[in-house]
Amino acid sequence: MNKGCRFGTHRVVEPSGVLPQAALKINNEMKINSNELLIEVITLNIDSASFTQIKDVCNSDKSLMEEMISDIVSKRGKMQNPVTGSGGMLIGRVKEIGTDFPDKSLSVGDTIATLVSLSLTPLKIKKIRDIKLENDQVDIDGEAILFESGIYAKVPSDMPEKLVLAALDVAGAPAQTDKLVSKGDTVAVIGAAGKSGVLCCYQAKKKVGNNGKVIGIVPFEEQVKGLKELGVTDDIIVADATKAVDVYEKVMALNDEQVDVTINVVNVPNCEMSAILITKDSGVVYFFSMATSFTKAALGAEGVGSDVTMIVGNGYTKGHAELTLNLLKESDKIRKLFEEIYG
Numbered sequence: 001m002n003k004g005c006r007f008g009t010h011r012v013v014e015p016s017g018v019l020p021q022a023a024l025k026i027n028n029e030m031k032i033n034s035n036e037l038l039i040e041v042i043t044l045n046i047d048s049a050s051f052t053q054i055k056d057v058c059n060s061d062k063s064l065m066e067e068m069i070s071d072i073v074s075k076r077g078k079m080q081n082p083v084t085g086s087g088g089m090l091i092g093r094v095k096e097i098g099t100d101f102p103d104k105s106l107s108v109g110d111t112i113a114t115l116v117s118l119s120l121t122p123l124k125i126k127k128i129r130d131i132k133l134e135n136d137q138v139d140i141d142g143e144a145i146l147f148e149s150g151i152y153a154k155v156p157s158d159m160p161e162k163l164v165l166a167a168l169d170v171a172g173a174p175a176q177t178d179k180l181v182s183k184g185d186t187v188a189v190i191g192a193a194g195k196s197g198v199l200c201c202y203q204a205k206k207k208v209g210n211n212g213k214v215i216g217i218v219p220f221e222e223q224v225k226g227l228k229e230l231g232v233t234d235d236i237i238v239a240d241a242t243k244a245v246d247v248y249e250k251v252m253a254l255n256d257e258q259v260d261v262t263i264n265v266v267n268v269p270n271c272e273m274s275a276i277l278i279t280k281d282s283g284v285v286y287f288f289s290m291a292t293s294f295t296k297a298a299l300g301a302e303g304v305g306s307d308v309t310m311i312v313g314n315g316y317t318k319g320h321a322e323l324t325l326n327l328l329k330e331s332d333k334i335r336k337l338f339e340e341i342y343g
Contacts, residue, residue, distance in 0.1 A: 003100055004033035008147035011122055021120035028077035028122040030143045037146040038096035044138040045169040046088040048267035049291040050081035051136040066128045073125050080119035086290035087118030091165040111155040113168045135341050153321040166342040167324050170196035173288045174203040175320035177263055180284055181207040186259045188278055190241050191266035192216030193223035200263045201232035202331055230333050241266050244273035251278040265289055272297040281307040288313035
């Protein structure tokens with residue numbers, strides 16, 4: 001059994017010299033190297049931006065979506081949407097462990113959720129069993145490879161597998177929110193009613209304390225009631241995040257000034273300037289959405305003379321899985337919501 005590069009470069013087919021995420025095609029042969037892990041896949045959680053794009057192009061036709069997803073994986077050896085560039089994550093059971101795989105506590109049969117993107121994960125789909133239009137999940141028969149450098153979490157026995165998958169798919173967002181938000185801050189969350197938005201609002205509310213404020217921004221009036229019932233925001237604004245000036249005016253009318261931190265978790269393009277305009281020059285914008293154009297964000301901020309600090313939505317930060325799963329344990333309302341949708 002050969003030992004491959006810990007970062008998976010031995011799996012890159014084209015172009016040569018790049019890491020698996022940047023590759024146009026990777027080798028998805030399911031014979032593992034000594035430092036790889038073979039996973040029997042149960043469910044793919046497609047990145048929200050990617051799933052939305054696929055669903056829109058296919059007019060929510062499951063058969064067309066199945067064909068499109070299968071075609072992407074067949075051509076690329078991984079689930080990486082060529083339009084959004086993003087992937088998602090998966091949940092599955094350990095099928096085989098290479099002799100040089102570093103984690104010796106792992107056993108065949110353990111259920112794990114990968115915490116690295118499907119955009120770099122070798123994947124082979126034998127059959128798509130179901131596509132859940134309402135929650136971005138795709139049940140499959142298939143296998144995947146995890147590299148030595150890949151991170152993952154064992155699925156807790158006291159939580160439904162798909163609930164864990166849904167939460168860990170966006171674990172970086174509430175964990176980064178925890179790092180960025182301080183006591184007394186005013187925080188805006190664009191896309192507050194989505195799964196990452198709800199988790200970010202909850203974590204922000206914990207951090208700002210009694211003297212801070214969390215403003216949820218949602219696109220539809222019908223989302224307001226459910227968000228209010230969760231109790232994770234102080235105020236809610238209904239606005240289209242692609243219309244930056246309108247969002248800015250509504251935030252200023254409510255708050256009289258720009259906010260300290262903006263968390264952008266929307267799954268559609270052209271929402272960069274809303275986040276920038278509503279944030280103070282001394283503030284921070286966290287772009288978690290894979291629909292973000294960082295060219296538009298950088299040049300757009302320059303164009304309006306904004307000196308905000310902009311942070312790329314790294315889906316990983318130390319302790320993010322533990323923080324997010326603990327959040328579900330802390331909040332009965334959020335856990336119930338997630339169970340209704342994903343559990």
